[in-house]
Amino acid sequence: MQKITCESLIEKACELIENGTVSRVIGWKKGEFDYDLTPAVFANADEIKKNFIYNDFSGANFSKYLIKETRKGEGKVLVFLKPCDTYSFNQLLTEHRFDREKVYAVGIPCEGMADIAKVKAAVGDGILKITSEGDELIVENLYGDVNKVKLADVLAERCVNCKSKKHTAYDELMGEDGEILDNNRFDEVEKLENMTEDERFAFWQNELSRCIRCNACRDVCPACTCEKCVFDNPKSGVENKAIADSFEEKMFHIIRAFHVAGRCTDCGECSRVCPQNIPLHLLNRKFIKDINTFYGEYQAGEVEGSRAPLVNYTEEDIEPNDAVKREE
Amino acid sequence: MRKCSLNSLNAVFEKLANDSALYMPVDGDKGADYKKWEMGDELSSALNTNRSAKDFFFPQTENLMEFKVSGKEIEVIDTRDEKEDFVVFGVRACDAKSFDILDTVFLSEPCDSYYANRREHATIVTLACTRPSETCFCNVFGIDATKPTGDVTCWKTADDMYFEANNEKGKAFIEKIADLTEECDSKAVEEQQAKTKEILKKLPLADLKTEKFGKDKTAEFFDAPEWRELSTSCLGCGTCTYVCPTCQCYDIKDYDTGHGVIRFRCWDSCMYSEFTKMAHGNNRLSQLERFRQRFMHKLVYYPTNNDGVFGCVGCGRCLAKCPISMNIVKVMKALGGNDGE
Amino acid sequence: MNNRSEVLIPKVGVITDIRIDTPDVKTFRVVTPDGKKAFDHMPGQCAMLSIPAVGEAMFSITSSPTNTEYMEFSIKKCGCVTEWLHQAQVGQQITIRGPYGKPFPVKEVFEGKDLLFVAGGIGLAPLRSVINYCRHYRDKYGKIDIVYGSRSKEDLVDYAEIITEWMEEDGINVHLTIDREQECWDGHVGFVPNYVKELNFDTNKTVIICGPPIMIKFTLEGLMSLGYDKTQVYTTMELRMKCGVGKCGRCNIGSKYVCKDGPVFRCDELELLPSEY
Numbered sequence A: 001m002q003k004i005t006c007e008s009l010i011e012k013a014c015e016l017i018e019n020g021t022v023s024r025v026i027g028w029k030k031g032e033f034d035y036d037l038t039p040a041v042f043a044n045a046d047e048i049k050k051n052f053i054y055n056d057f058s059g060a061n062f063s064k065y066l067i068k069e070t071r072k073g074e075g076k077v078l079v080f081l082k083p084c085d086t087y088s089f090n091q092l093l094t095e096h097r098f099d100r101e102k103v104y105a106v107g108i109p110c111e112g113m114a115d116i117a118k119v120k121a122a123v124g125d126g127i128l129k130i131t132s133e134g135d136e137l138i139v140e141n142l143y144g145d146v147n148k149v150k151l152a153d154v155l156a157e158r159c160v161n162c163k164s165k166k167h168t169a170y171d172e173l174m175g176e177d178g179e180i181l182d183n184n185r186f187d188e189v190e191k192l193e194n195m196t197e198d199e200r201f202a203f204w205q206n207e208l209s210r211c212i213r214c215n216a217c218r219d220v221c222p223a224c225t226c227e228k229c230v231f232d233n234p235k236s237g238v239e240n241k242a243i244a245d246s247f248e249e250k251m252f253h254i255i256r257a258f259h260v261a262g263r264c265t266d267c268g269e270c271s272r273v274c275p276q277n278i279p280l281h282l283l284n285r286k287f288i289k290d291i292n293t294f295y296g297e298y299q300a301g302e303v304e305g306s307r308a309p310l311v312n313y314t315e316e317d318i319e320p321n322d323a324v325k326r327e328e
Numbered sequence B: 001m002r003k004c005s006l007n008s009l010n011a012v013f014e015k016l017a018n019d020s021a022l023y024m025p026v027d028g029d030k031g032a033d034y035k036k037w038e039m040g041d042e043l044s045s046a047l048n049t050n051r052s053a054k055d056f057f058f059p060q061t062e063n064l065m066e067f068k069v070s071g072k073e074i075e076v077i078d079t080r081d082e083k084e085d086f087v088v089f090g091v092r093a094c095d096a097k098s099f100d101i102l103d104t105v106f107l108s109e110p111c112d113s114y115y116a117n118r119r120e121h122a123t124i125v126t127l128a129c130t131r132p133s134e135t136c137f138c139n140v141f142g143i144d145a146t147k148p149t150g151d152v153t154c155w156k157t158a159d160d161m162y163f164e165a166n167n168e169k170g171k172a173f174i175e176k177i178a179d180l181t182e183e184c185d186s187k188a189v190e191e192q193q194a195k196t197k198e199i200l201k202k203l204p205l206a207d208l209k210t211e212k213f214g215k216d217k218t219a220e221f222f223d224a225p226e227w228r229e230l231s232t233s234c235l236g237c238g239t240c241t242y243v244c245p246t247c248q249c250y251d252i253k254d255y256d257t258g259h260g261v262i263r264f265r266c267w268d269s270c271m272y273s274e275f276t277k278m279a280h281g282n283n284r285l286s287q288l289e290r291f292r293q294r295f296m297h298k299l300v301y302y303p304t305n306n307d308g309v310f311g312c313v314g315c316g317r318c319l320a321k322c323p324i325s326m327n328i329v330k331v332m333k334a335l336g337g338n339d340g341e
Numbered sequence C: 001m002n003n004r005s006e007v008l009i010p011k012v013g014v015i016t017d018i019r020i021d022t023p024d025v026k027t028f029r030v031v032t033p034d035g036k037k038a039f040d041h042m043p044g045q046c047a048m049l050s051i052p053a054v055g056e057a058m059f060s061i062t063s064s065p066t067n068t069e070y071m072e073f074s075i076k077k078c079g080c081v082t083e084w085l086h087q088a089q090v091g092q093q094i095t096i097r098g099p100y101g102k103p104f105p106v107k108e109v110f111e112g113k114d115l116l117f118v119a120g121g122i123g124l125a126p127l128r129s130v131i132n133y134c135r136h137y138r139d140k141y142g143k144i145d146i147v148y149g150s151r152s153k154e155d156l157v158d159y160a161e162i163i164t165e166w167m168e169e170d171g172i173n174v175h176l177t178i179d180r181e182q183e184c185w186d187g188h189v190g191f192v193p194n195y196v197k198e199l200n201f202d203t204n205k206t207v208i209i210c211g212p213p214i215m216i217k218f219t220l221e222g223l224m225s226l227g228y229d230k231t232q233v234y235t236t237m238e239l240r241m242k243c244g245v246g247k248c249g250r251c252n253i254g255s256k257y258v259c260k261d262g263p264v265f266r267c268d269e270l271e272l273l274p275s276e277y
Helices: A007-020 A045-051 A065-069 A083-094 A116-124 A188-193 A199-206 A216-220 A249-258 A269-273 A280-294 A320-328 B006-019 B093-107 B113-121 B168-176 B187-203 B218-222 B226-231 B239-243 B286-303 B317-321 B328-334 C082-088 C119-136 C160-165 C192-201 C213-226 C268-273
Strands: A023-030 A038-042 A077-081 A102-105 A127-133 A137-143 A146-150 B002-003 B021-028 B030-038 B061-070 B073-077 B085-091 B122-127 B152-156 B161-167 B250-256 B259-269 C009-020 C025-031 C046-051 C055-062 C071-076 C093-100 C115-120 C144-150 C174-178 C206-210 C232-234 C263-267
Touching: A007 A023, A007 A045, A007 A077, A007 A102, A007 C025, A023 A045, A023 A065, A038 A045, A038 A065, A038 C093, A045 B168, A065 A077, A065 A083, A077 A083, A083 A102, A102 C025, A116 A127, A116 A137, A116 A146, A146 C025, A188 A280, A199 A249, A216 A269, A269 B061, A280 B187, A280 C082, B002 B006, B006 B021, B006 B085, B006 B168, B006 B259, B061 B250, B073 C009, B073 C093, B085 C055, B093 B113, B113 B122, B122 B168, B122 B259, B152 B187, B161 B168, B161 B187, B226 B286, B239 B317, B250 C055, B259 C025, C025 C082, C046 C071, C046 C082, C055 C071, C055 C082, C055 C119, C071 C119, C093 C160, C119 C144, C119 C160, C119 C206, C144 C160, C160 C268, C174 C192, C174 C232, C206 C213, C213 C232, C263 C268
Parallel strands: A023 A077, A077 A102, B021 B085, B085 B122, B122 B152, C115 C144, C115 C206, C144 C174, C206 C232
Antiparallel strands: A023 A038, A127 A137, A137 A146, B002 B161, B021 B030, B061 B073, B061 B259, B152 B161, B250 B259, C009 C025, C009 C093, C025 C071, C046 C055, C046 C093, C232 C263
């Protein structure tokens, strides 16, 4: 498949803004380096030509930004959606979180996004320049070295386990659409399931005890869109860190996982942004796997308006007791 | 100056760990973090630990006191205890400088006894940098990565670890490991420093300009139009504040255990929507205002109150960790720190 | 360790009297368990009061420093801590720490001057401390004018003290006003800022003002139109606080911390700060 180029996206964005289809463009803005792109809203073609960038580090999922962005300004907003982003997009539409009429969605193909931490682990620190050449990244560093690394070897976790190259929503598609993929995303969950209870507890205790309660996972999560979150309410008693030696992070993450169960599309943003590198997506994936097991295959965000099993009673639904027994 | 060969470094650590708790950055599968040293642990070569070294003095959560409540009566219980001595080994120049900044807050009158207690019992052993990252910009704030401060400064070469005491506490530390080290000249260290300095000059952020910011510049920057675009995609999470070695805002809260009430302190973030919320209103309602507060504090407010010293040490953690890759460097450049760029 | 002092650790205080001032304001008298004042303060300074497991909050000390027996706090019911205090009974213990903040310059600046106090609603609470201090050292201060307004007669805080003490004293003029006409009220009706303009004070006075932000804003404008300068006007601020000693990082306006650089500010100083309050 032909890799989509930054130039073609800039051309598309300028065309749509100049012919009046959209008034603003949500896109990735150039950073200090080649990998630190910031989500930004562009208001004219000049800004786009100057600062818009699309490369192997354009990982950020823009779906959630549409909630805020569609509430302001005149006209439509252009958003570029990678296949996995379209699932979040659909899920937000299903939950009536933004006005579809105010969005012009352009689907773009994706071969997976790189994780800069993995790049650094592979070729070292002090990176000055990263360019893409075929299926490789060429990395130049401060010390005069030029290293090559295969994109496939430094893909973000969610891209390694990519669930779909197919766009589930768009107004216009650039390039060819892909297919829903067979993937091994539940392998890690199975490993956890095969642990003893004590081992599993120790695993999560170790992971979650590193949590600093920065709320980045919640704030980036396209399923976490409550206008007022319980964890921001000082009266809830759980809005911040708790006393020393307690283990309230567990509660925070489990409440969050429960709240997004059946709505989480497995976009992987939570694990991408965690400053402590906690594999938070595994909690959500466990719920997805269980829902698949108990209620039949279901992928949140695959079809707009679909009723998730947890909010759709049918007579064939598994009895709660049976669900508990099967877990044992 | 004294040195030991890297082969005998473990013996030095063992000696230190027998004496008091010894902490140092150790590599894990999720990056480097400070860890209590045990035999077999290797000193990480990472520049930044995931979390900064501020945790040693200003932990993310700590219990302050307890209350016993019976009927209308309250008893206040002072639960503070004297800390034991400990050593933090391998602190980088940026984090070492952050302690000076935290000191101005916590040790100024009225002195925070919880912080002071830990600070007094700690010996800080710093480690000079040799392979800076592209995200490093400590030099911008006048920090010398080749000669970090602290009670003792160390330099690691291909074969040896060099030690130099900077004060009385440092001398006591050197004394402790005297049997395991030998007196030496500073030639190898100077060579390393010269080489590192050449690299530091080539860092992409080495020419970041600070002159426009600093003391009494509030009016110049407060209403700058750039804040809108800079803050537009800020998620309002606390990542930048919590990984920052100099951010020190805190919350004080009570927890009812059922047998009493524990009053504790935990990190808080000016990026959070409820940070300034009062019963009758909130004076920073938008993310723009909260975002501006954080950067104005580092670049203008803190310098105004502290003789022009900036509240940033250029460690680069926020550059690496912000979910949307927005950070102080981008803010400084957007606000005109680097004209014509 | 316990020989290190620690400001965050409070003392125990006992509520020995509760006076109902208005439907949502009560005044609490507080002493230590052995019947003494918890600490000395100057007019305008504040104290942190807390109830374990409920919370801790900053309140201005309403009583005058010249009261050597106890402290008083006039508290409006509006949040967790205040709601809890409003249902408390006499004899209830609370915790108290302080004093915090910079007081009004009662000696350095106010001495020898004619003083004009302007207050709205619960804004009288911090000013009462200054007013009673100046009354105590009456010969050191010039003429005192007090303009005080609230929504209704029932919402005037310290009404009994105003009527029976302040109004009876020579050299003190009290000008009360309420927002709307009301039965059994033959006094002035109208908002505080307009009343201040109507009263057309000489511009030689030093003004001390406290009330809702909107009242302060328009009163200031009114004073300016009368010919006052901002250097003559003092006010006291309130923002979210946790530590009270300039460390927790949330009550700043620009580089100034309300808890330690304030809460008292001269209006021209305030004008130099960003408009984030």
